[in-house]
Amino acid sequence: MNPRSRSSSDHERVTVDIVIFTIRDTELQVLLVRRGIAPFEGNWAIPGGFVLPKESLDEAARRELREETGVEDVFLEQLYTFGDPERDPRGRVITVAYYALVSPDRAPPLAGSDAAEARWWPAAHTPAPLAFDHDAILATALERLRGKLTYTAIGFELLPKKFTLSQLQRVHEAILGEPLDKRNFRKRVDALGVVRPLKESVNSGAGRPAQLFSFGGRKPANAK
Amino acid sequence: MNPRSRSSSDHERVTVDIVIFTIRDTELQVLLVRRGIAPFEGNWAIPGGFVLPKESLDEAARRELREETGVEDVFLEQLYTFGDPERDPRGRVITVAYYALVSPDRAPPLAGSDAAEARWWPAAHTPAPLAFDHDAILATALERLRGKLTYTAIGFELLPKKFTLSQLQRVHEAILGEPLDKRNFRKRVDALGVVRPLKESVNSGAGRPAQLFSFGGRKPANAK
DNA sequence: TAAATAGTGTCTCTTAGACAATATTAT
DNA sequence: ATAATATTGTCTAAGAGACACTATTTA
Numbered sequence: 001m002n003p004r005s006r007s008s009s010d011h012e013r014v015t016v017d018i019v020i021f022t023i024r025d026t027e028l029q030v031l032l033v034r035r036g037i038a039p040f041e042g043n044w045a046i047p048g049g050f051v052l053p054k055e056s057l058d059e060a061a062r063r064e065l066r067e068e069t070g071v072e073d074v075f076l077e078q079l080y081t082f083g084d085p086e087r088d089p090r091g092r093v094i095t096v097a098y099y100a101l102v103s104p105d106r107a108p109p110l111a112g113s114d115a116a117e118a119r120w121w122p123a124a125h126t127p128a129p130l131a132f133d134h135d136a137i138l139a140t141a142l143e144r145l146r147g148k149l150t151y152t153a154i155g156f157e158l159l160p161k162k163f164t165l166s167q168l169q170r171v172h173e174a175i176l177g178e179p180l181d182k183r184n185f186r187k188r189v190d191a192l193g194v195v196r197p198l199k200e201s202v203n204s205g206a207g208r209p210a211q212l213f214s215f216g217g218r219k220p221a222n223a224k
Numbered sequence: 225m226n227p228r229s230r231s232s233s234d235h236e237r238v239t240v241d242i243v244i245f246t247i248r249d250t251e252l253q254v255l256l257v258r259r260g261i262a263p264f265e266g267n268w269a270i271p272g273g274f275v276l277p278k279e280s281l282d283e284a285a286r287r288e289l290r291e292e293t294g295v296e297d298v299f300l301e302q303l304y305t306f307g308d309p310e311r312d313p314r315g316r317v318i319t320v321a322y323y324a325l326v327s328p329d330r331a332p333p334l335a336g337s338d339a340a341e342a343r344w345w346p347a348a349h350t351p352a353p354l355a356f357d358h359d360a361i362l363a364t365a366l367e368r369l370r371g372k373l374t375y376t377a378i379g380f381e382l383l384p385k386k387f388t389l390s391q392l393q394r395v396h397e398a399i400l401g402e403p404l405d406k407r408n409f410r411k412r413v414d415a416l417g418v419v420r421p422l423k424e425s426v427n428s429g430a431g432r433p434a435q436l437f438s439f440g441g442r443k444p445a446n447a448k
Numbered sequence: 449t450a451a452a453t454a455g456t457g458t459c460t461c462t463t464a465g466a467c468a469a470t471a472t473t474a475t
Numbered sequence: 476a477t478a479a480t481a482t483t484g485t486c487t488a489a490g491a492g493a494c495a496c497t498a499t500t501t502a
Contacts, residue, residue, distance in 0.1 A: 014318055053236075057305060431454065
């Protein structure tokens with residue numbers, strides 16, 4: 001018997017769930033929506049929805065992201081697929097989880113095109129328990145994001161196009177949850193060669209004005 | 225409208241596909257099955273099958289692995305989920321890809337409990353093109369496996385319980401496709417602290433007998 | 449004793465981390 | 476002047492990589 005010809009029940013559903021991160025108040029936050037209906041009525045959940053028949057998983061994730069926040073063209077990456085048969089009490093629902101990074105100047109203060117209540121929560125202090133297995137999904141997303149920080153400078157995905165190195169450092173500190181040494185941080189960012197100094201600077205209140213940078217490396221990162 | 229209540233068509237199917245690696249003839253090989261029916265009749269494919277209603281994705285992957293090779297309790301990890309709507313001409317099939325590492329003493333020489341023809345192929349030289357998007361899945365698996373080698377010593381998952389450091393090095397060389405320095409390799413494996421010397425040694429033909437090792441670190445790897 | 453395989457140490461260069469003083473602005 | 480923020484370099488320790496000889500066995 002060919003493995004592809006084995007049959008299965010017809011009751012699977014596939015969703016995408018998007019862990020949408022932003023930085024607000026120098027803190028890493030996630031967008032959650034409050035469920036208005038059972039199961040888990042009243043609990044907060046990671047936004048998501050069903051994959052439509054003619055769209056790829058990436059397209060479904062981008063569509064959901066747009067519907068929830070209105071943003072496009074942001075960092076979005078597949079995370080992991082969760083398929084425990086008990087994860088949704090209504091039936092078999094397999095969800096492909098994604099995570100997205102949205103800069104605060106593009107993230108709506110209170111998001112959600114759906115009528116459902118939606119708001120940003122500190123990623124480290126979400127209203128427990130979240131619906132379904134969403135606590136596990138969030139934990140996985142945080143782990144991945146922190147992992148990426150150690151060998152990339154992905155933080156600028158959470159900043160406006162022009163940013164200062166102090167802002168970038170604050171983003172990294174917010175995600176890692178620990179202070180970083182300023183000189184070492186700048187050395188590392190410089191070594192990665194992924195940000196480019198602009199000919200502008202800004203001063204925000206008191207203090208010496210800061211050099212502005214933008215994404216875009218000097219050299220093709222690690223070209224051999 | 226609550227995101228979870230959005231509806232979708234009923235024609236999704238979810239499969240798991242398992243990229244099963246082994247080492248044969250000091251070469252990294254993958255198990256492929258030849259398709260006996262359309263689509264892609266005659267092409268080789270990564271083994272897989274539908275997820276059953278009451279099993280988790282991991283369980284489905286373990287079951288498929290057992291059915292194809294008879295082995296249990298081997299390294300198995302979720303890889304990525306592929307869901308392009310055109311990937312299967314028969315309809316919407318979303319596949320959660322896994323990869324497994326099977327030691328050659330446990331891997332059947334010619335595997336496949338299904339009647340389908342099955343055999344091992346050199347991972348670097350599979351009969352192109354594979355069915356569906358399986359070339360992309362295999363490429364993703366290879367990338368992940370190589371990535372892991374640079375910061376773990378996962379190679380022993382591809383060896384019998386007792387092995388020599390030379391064997392382990394040959395495994396790493398087979399996966400990376402390049403020779404490694406013997407002294408540096410042993411230094412690194414030692415530093416990882418994940419293998420333990422046994423009180424036995426073996427001699428294989430001519431040459432000095434080799435110390436046997438087994439998996440199991442001296443110290444809890446990187447305990448803080 | 450020749451051929452085959454196993455085992456071992458040093459030096460260098462790069463990278464990561466600890467660490468403090470000066471520069472520029474607003475008030 | 477003081478407060479606030481930005482910017483910059485050195486030293487040390489650890490890790491990565493280049494590199495060659497000795498040890499033990501079989502035939």
